Amino acid sequence: MAATTAVAVRRLSAAGEVRSALALLARGAKAGDTTLDVAACTALVHGYCRSGDVAEAQRVFDVMPRLGLTPNEVTFTALIHGYFIHGRREKGLALFEKMRIGGIEPNLYTYNILVGEWCRTGEFERARLLFEEMPAKGITRNVVSYNTLIAGLCRYRKMKDATQLLELMRREGIRPSVVTFNLLVDGYGKAGKMSNALHFSNQMRMAGYQPSAVTYNALIAGFCRARDMIRANRAFSDMKERGLAPTKVTYTILIDAFARENDMDKAFEMFAGMEKAGLEVDVRTYGVLVHALCMEGNMKDARKLFQSIGEKGLQVGNVIYDMLIYGYGREGSSYKAMKLIMEMRKKGFVPNSASYGLTIRILCNDGKCSEAEALIDDMVRAGVQTSESVRQVLLNAKARQGSPTDDFFT
Template sequence: MAVTTAAAVRRLCATGEVRSALAVLARGAKSCDTVLDVAACTALVHGWCRMGDMVEARRVFDVMPRLGVAPNEVTYTALIHGYFVHGHREMGLTLFEEMRRGGVEPNLYTYNCLIGEWCRTGEFERAWLLFDEMPVKGVARNVVSYNTLIAGLCRHGKLKDAIQLLEAMRKEGIRPSMVTFNLLVDGYGKAGKMSNALHFFNQMKASGFPPSAVTYNALIAGFCRVRDMAQAIRTFSDMKERSLAPTKVTYTILIDAFAKENEMTRAFEMLSEMEKTGLEVDVQSYGVLLHALCMEGKMMEARKLFQSMDSKGVKPNNVIYDMMIYGYGREGSSYKALRLISEMGKIGLVPNVASYCLTIRLLCNEGKCQEAEALIDDMVSAGLQTSESIDRILLDAKARLDDSTYVPSI
């Protein structure tokens, strides 16, 4: 392959134009210019991985040796990472073992990728083994290596280990980044340890990193988690005073927290402010409010909010419908629940098992056995399993109906 062709393949793969890169290769093959280099092949592997086509990525990888091109550590890492990202964990781990057996040494990115995967599943012994192996193999750890492990430890509540790692990081001469501090603020916020979260928030500023919206969101969420709404609002105000625009995440955190505290007026004020700032109010924001209203039995308000979604260009999803059906079920409105199930069918949505079962129970309690049977048939047609309890409820309802209509002969 000519150098210019190899460069073209790499450039096209980098911009996601993998099929165009293959067309370039095809033209090269027709002109007998079929000499491939490892960089071009790796670019193709990486390109297919980015597109989510792991079969094609593996096919290119497997073809390489037959073309006289040996995959290197970059090629292996690209494919391993692709496997992890697209949910093929075991294939990624198997490939890592193949890599080692083949004498290809992992590089910094390989180690970081594997450490991240072990942390994701909470298998820290394996993560630590690789982390400790890096300097032994002559691979210098970087801030990403540390942040990856700190992220995993914080996610799984191992905050003391995360702090020890932060100290080790500093001793190794690696300066914590904004990401490092955000991870710790978030970790302690999720644990409800707000004094520690504020400590790292202040350390972050002292280290020359201005807090970002991500930092503030983590703090606000932490205060909401410990039900300190006054401090959450003060942090929200501080965020705006620092000319940091609250994000959709910020508002959703506060809407959810006020709704859980049953401060619906404040929750709706946050929704209104969110709309005024020009942020898109999505289905999740509506869902938070609808959930609170349905749980409180305020179905008139819930219905009004539900109907307003369409005028705002927000389409209700399965979760929203199921929530409304649950609310109507709690108040015993079988007709309204049944109407929503019918509405879902018309727009191609399928209620969940709980929505079906709740509505069937209501219909049976009201003696509407035909409607209940029809709903069971719909449920089965949708590929959902009924239960013995639902079948029994229907049989009991039919028996009651038969008893009530029985007229003894004279």
């Protein structure tokens, strides 16, 4: 393959045009080209992994030896990473073992992705063994190496270990990045230790970095989790004063927190601010508000908000329907709950067993046994498990009405 062809394969692979790159590579191989390029094949493996076709990436990898090419550490790493990000962990780990058995030394990127994978599953001893092996193998750890392990430790609330790693990082002469500090702020916030979270946001400033929207979102989320809405508001105001525009995440965190605190005025104030800022309001945010309104029994506003979701062109799923059914069930509006179930079914959704059960119970309480029986039949058709308690409610209601029950459910 001429050098220009190898360059073309790499360029096409990088652009995501992997099929064209493969065709070009195949033509070169068929022509018996003696200058086939490992880098071009590696780029093609990487391109297929990025596109999600790991099987095709493996096929390119397997054909390389037949073309007189030996996959190198970059090729192995590209395919290992592809297996990991597409949920085929065992394949990735097996390939790593094959790499080592074949005498191919992992590079910095290989180590970083392996450490990240062990961290993802909480297997920190394995992650640390690889992390500590790096200097012994002549691999200089970088900020990504440290951030990868710190991220895993924070995710599993091992904050003391994460902080110690930061100190080791500094002793090794590696400057922490904004990401490093954000990981610690977020980790301590999720662990409920807001004084530590604030400490590391201050450390960030001392290191010469300005807190980002990610930093403020982590602080606001931490204060909300601690139900300290005064300080959450203060952080929100400080964020805006520093010229940082609140993000969709910022508003969603606050809307959710105010709704949980039953402060619907503030929740809707944040909702209005989000719309005014031109940020996309997704179904999850609407769901938070609908749920809060249903819980406080304000079904009129809940229904109005529900209708506005469709007007915005958003697709309403099972969860919000089930919330409304629950709300109508709580207030005893059996027909409104039943109407929503029928609406769901027409749209191809299946209500959960709680929605069916609650609606059937209130229909029975209202003496509407035929409607309740029809819902049980629909429940069975939908493949939702009917409980003995729901059946007994209907049997009891029919008995009160003097209806025959001998042949029921036979």
